[in-house]
Amino acid sequence: MTVELHFQLDFRSGTPIYEQIVEEVRRRIHGGQLKPGDQLPTVRQLALELRVNFNTVARAYRILDEAGMISTQQGRGTYILAPPDADHGERLRQVTxxxxxxxxxxxxxxxxxxxxxxxxxxxxxxxxxxxxxxxx
Amino acid sequence: MTVELHFQLDFRSGTPIYEQIVEEVRRRIHGGQLKPGDQLPTVRQLALELRVNFNTVARAYRILDEAGMISTQQGRGTYILAPPDADHGERLRQVTxxxxxxxxxxxxxxxxxxxxxxxxxxxxxxxxxxxxxxxx
DNA sequence: CATTCAATGATACAATGATACATTGTATGG
DNA sequence: CCATACAATGTATCATTGTATCATTGAATG
CATH class of the missing domain: 1.10.287 (Helix Hairpins)
Structure with missing residues (x-):
């Protein structure tokens, strides 16, 4: 169920690779091609496809994770998160x-x-x- | 009769799943919801309920076993051992x-x-x- | 040039998952 | 009864995934 991304990096642009990955994923989330629950390629898969080191992909994923857009889980994979919803957060708090x-x-x-x-x-x-x- | 646990994991918390399970069982033993002799769900049952691999549950059970709080028995199941007030290693503080x-x-x-x-x-x-x- | 520093790579590690296995209890057949 | 088969349980081992740490590179800067 892990989605394919297929996109091209511009190694000469001056923009760091990890940043290009972050932006691409961002665009696809906003554009709706990536939906909550979708599993992104593993860091190694995407790294292989893009011909970069998997740590670079991991760095991009970590940034997106900290931005609350995806959830990276060691040993499991990384998944698109639902957009932060105030009501949902409130419900979780109430459960607690x-x-x-x-x-x-x-x-x-x-x-x-x-x-x-x-x-x-x-x-x-x-x-x-x-x-x-x-x-x- | 195996007890039901129903609790929620937080996959995003950064705390490993097995650790969350360990803590939850600990709390319920101390809180008295789990009493000596009670049978915990099998590793596969709990894993199904929590949507994780059963090895992760097994890992949590093994830790609790080594802490002397439960007894895991191959082919039989896992059972609560610890009397609620016997504190194993940690906080020995009086609960008032x-x-x-x-x-x-x-x-x-x-x-x-x-x-x-x-x-x-x-x-x-x-x-x-x-x-x-x-x-x- | 030398220095510095961000980006990337290499490597070891930790958490989780998949699969095969051993042990126990129970049902079934003689 | 007993033996055997089978199902359910925890165990062991390895693969897969993300994480942490340090090394390397290359460009900017003095």
């Missing part, structure tokens, strides 16, 4: 909060504390956290 | 309600949630924990 809350509640209950005592401890900790936040 | 509450409050605040949202998540989790306690 629920997870934290659930862990806390379960552990507290398991230690045998009553709901009333747990609520008190929670409220106290929350207020303390708030004052810490505003002061320090 | 105050600590739990403080950790939860601080982490939630650090994520940028408003006190109101945190209270809602907490209350919901607590009620759910209570009903789980009485039912299951």
């Amino acid at each position: 909060l629920e997870h934290l809350a659930e862990d806390f509640a379960q552990q507290a209950l398991r230690l045998g504390y009553s709901p009333r005592v747990i609520r008190e401890a929670f409220e106290k900790a929350l207020l303390r956290g708030l004052s810490d936040e505003s002061n320090g | 309600l105050e600590h739990l509450a403080e950790d939860f409050a601080q982490q939630a605040l650090r994520l940028g949630y408003s006190p109101r949202v945190i209270r809602e998540a907490f209350e919901k989790a607590l009620l759910r924990g209570l009903s789980d306690e009485s039912n299951g």
